[in-house]
Amino acid sequence: MPVNLPPPSDDVPVLQVDPFDVAVLRDPYPFFKALREAGPVAWLAPYGIYATGRHSEATTVLSRWQQFTNAGGAGLADIRKPGNWRPASVILEVDPPAHTAVRGALQKILSPIVVRQWREKFQAEAEAMADQLVARGRFDGMRDAAEAFVLQVFPPAVGIRIPRENAQAIGDMNFNAIGPNNELTKAAVARAQPYMQWYEDSMKREAMLPGGFGELIHQAEDAGALQKGFAANLTRSFLRGGMDTTISGIGSALLALARDPAQWDLLRADPALVRNAFDEAIRHESPVQVMFRTTCEGAELGGVALAPDIKIAAFMGAANRDTRQWPDADRFDLRRPVAGQHLAFGSGPHVCIGQMIARLEAECLIGALARRVKRLRLAGEPVYRPVNTLRTLDSLPLEVEAG
Template structure:
């Protein structure tokens, strides 16, 4: 292969991939799309959206680890956030590059340290067990609304130190994350649905709304001390409010769905509660809540021997990568004893990997372990329903019956 920094390359352009990545049928059932993307080649061009796409491990790793050729500061979604008229909030942490990113990331890692995360564990366990008590009284529940959303919004609100009323919080994050995709009818409807809550969103991220001792308050303190640039703390609060919990809700929903469909795997969790985290890791390997991570190409370059043009976005489609047969055997099976599932790309890769992944895993482990102690079987009582979402793969409803132990 020619030097990827060689701008005089005679390499060919990637093959065209003429599939609408944001069509309803793809959003509802994305696995055939991911298989087709991998089969089409290591890199493809998607003319409908003017972007490139990859679905293989090697190319995904190259792109997400090279912060010079492939930058995040043009936005991690489909559109260039530097263009005028952007409606969604921008994340100063996720959508920045070194050296600006380095200082912010280092400071936030100190705030959200392993010690801090471990300090949350007993609270998570207590609240998970209390919620399971309520769920068993109901018997039939919605795994999304009654379990995943209720638990995550409760504990995440306390940890971050920001109030998260379900209606406004879900509306705002649905708007912000849908707008990571195209400005289509779906994203504009999400914006319309969020409009009544925009005043709440603005107030909720303000300094006076931060509860003392929470992550938001600690971030404001770090800014006051000069360890973060002016305005970063409010932006970080905005990031928590507009996308800091959806992936955890989604991952717990996918885990419950798969455990209900695979009772032998649930039996393993019940027999050994330490497997609760493994059940979550394997579920988000198969069904990562985030569909895609975009980067902007800064100069003419090559990936997998194909010439890529500067100024275009390239999308790493996470589920396609997670199901790469070069990465895993029996890749379509749900196996909570699988080695390496925690190393999938579901939380990203490189310097922009999800800073809250330790919290997310602890939240998931806490509620799944609490269920395993009291529930002998999880049964589906109807078909799971999925959201039509531009950027996320999320269940909308998961009808379950909990059979007490």
């Protein structure tokens, strides 16, 4: 249960809100506004941590690793402290220079040439799925489109086949556990239990489907480019980082486009806008809502000196709606120049390494629909699924008119 912990100094505004309360997760925007308005940095009393929701300060927290370390883990709990220990991600939960070596090896695997090889396959799957969705006329934009498509193309690209039940249980466990150990996390951990052995075994070299990123990662370990024992951990980071996030992002794009027929018409008139439409969708509804760092000696934010060894939450979901950065920030506008500026993919040394894969998936599916669908409409109320650190729809009833 959240408690009420006093701030280490008087110059930080205090917020009593629990951002991981189900009601806040269902509609986080009033909390995000309060966080931004409180100041460049605030104290979240229920958890005894710092937090920021402004674009400039969130960028600083995510990128200035000398003051905001990842060594304590990217989640709310400090994994170096007793009771919280778990094995760290060997890419996300280390600082440079150790991080730089691992990232360099992975960057080679995710080279534009390798990524391009997947385009044809993703495109063919997207065309077939769009044909089938248009023939149905009515479908669920999450279960039948975003989720079905990503699960069909992404895990096999990593080298894994994952049944839908396993995928959602494991994804919800991961993105809840980055936040507090509340009821959502406990329920998600319990639900994922039956799949954990399967999950562990799926990352092993002998389980990899040939030709996927996972195989290349294991080969890099064999060649000495990665430390012994890192490949399974990194394959897991790929799957974990790329599955639920991309499903969420494609779902948000479909929702935004279904809500605003003029935006759909713009996309149909200029198909090249599909790329920006996806970036704008993940600015507008950031799949990863928050990531954490730990303050180091001398950390400072927006002119406020911070006490060391305390967790700090960078709310990307709030920063991506900061009107200091984006005029009319609550509005979805696919012509808004956002790529490279929004924080949905993070910022600094840990900025998402798989972003071109996510963009490729989104471009293929949304592009294939735009070529076939004259009218995209909501056929019912969209429903969000509360997950501590992920903004994701659970269902999105859609209706399409071919043309």
